[in-house]
Amino acid sequence: MQIHTLDKAAIINELGFGTGINHAVHEGRRADFALILSMFSNDVRDNTPVEKVDDIDTTEQALRKRFELQSPQPLRSDQSSYDISAQQACLFHSSGLPSAKLSHYLTPDALTYLPEDTHGLPEEVYHNLSGHQRRAMGEKEPKELMPIDLYNQLIKAQRTFQIQTQA
Template structure:
């Protein structure tokens, strides 16, 4: 047998030899056994069956659309939450607890009603802050730091002003 024929054979495991390897072991033919083993592929990926698994992208939004579910219950309130809560209270007064539960399951109200415009602080903490601290919380743009050469700029401005006055 020629070498190129053996390369094209793509011998991967002992199943491709049939009983040849079994006879070599039982009859004590070490040379045949060594030759057969040397022809096996040494790449693990050849010996192990590998399936390509397609990764399915699932997220909360896709699952809600697929199963036609409502939006999740909001964690905190906003301006629209008060109308939902009022509608739920009206439904409770009109048709009792079962009607209120039904409305809650259709359009759930938020878990907590936090005060608005307090920068996620409790109301008593926010009102205990000084005006300067409240203003600092309201600033959305970061404050610019004082330039490193401020002293030199002030001195040179003062000198230019003195020169203008003397001329």
């Protein structure tokens, strides 16, 4: 009976014993102290207070949505960048610098205008490549490499063909 009551007591640390462990230490009762220590839980997770931590979404997209910010200024140009820059240039010539700045703050223009279809290379470097290198850069799927055991496959195919023709 007493064994089951000790199991259900859920003694995790010294706080469950009150002053019993303290008296055992001061009075020199080694057996009582050893018994009390043996009843402690040996699982660290029992001794450590664990709280559920809510995972806060702090991605850039979530923060922009929360603070009602628009999309960031693009780093590279695309086809829409040319229309935006033409509109800002027109506003600059018709209404001056404050109007062009306001337009830029509302719809930011790209930071750099790089040539298109050069696979991220500067134009002079891309045009200095050979036609084979440009074609290789334009391929979407990598070439399928020859299998390592091609020689063994060829011999096996030849032997099976010889066996089939003799039979």
